[in-house]
Amino acid sequence: MNKPDAMLLARDKFASLMRMKNAGIPVPNTALVEDPFEVMRLVEKWGEVVIKPVVGSLGLGSVKVSDPDIAFRVAKAILSVNQPVYVQKYVRKPDRDIRVIVIGNKVLGSIYRISKSGWKTNIAQGAMAQILVPDAELEEISLKSVEVLGLDYAGIDIIEDMDEGGYKIIEVNAAPLWNGFMSATNINPAKYIVEYLIEKIRR
Known part of the structure; x- marks a missing residue:
């Protein structure tokens, strides 16, 4: 459902990060x-x-x-x-990062991805998923990043900066995996993506 040009932009980590930085979204140097x-x-x-x-x-x-x-x-x-x-x-962070799933103009949910060892917090690298209730700032920067990149849905990877405080977006995934998200939240994003697609068609 995501437009090809938006997916290509999100896939280019540097170009998408610069687009977000220019829009005032916090990202690492x-x-x-x-x-x-x-x-x-x-x-x-x-x-x-x-x-x-x-x-x-x-x-x-x-x-x-x-x-x-x-x-x-x-x-x-x-x-x-x-x-x-x-x-x-490198931004010093707790032994975790945050994955937020956005569909349309709504945050579907979010999780902590907690590293068992080392600094990588990808589920594919063995991290554990734990449900997180997002605060207003987390929701705001997640929704803004999806809007700036022109995506209909995405998985946003965010870290908590232990030195400067606040959040920083590491990257936005235009075709996110969600096994960890589903296991922690019991929410299947596919259902909501289809519902949003049908709503767009009806418009």
């Missing part, structure tokens, strides 16, 4: 570079970074780096296959 020395400088400036694929999912291929020399080698490997290097300042 992020850069897209093609010079491994620039990656080293970003690590020196930010202290700890996450290097991840520009297009990817399930947390696969994402690495956390604090050593400029290791960052240089990771960047060289990515550049060797003609891909730009997506670098994001």
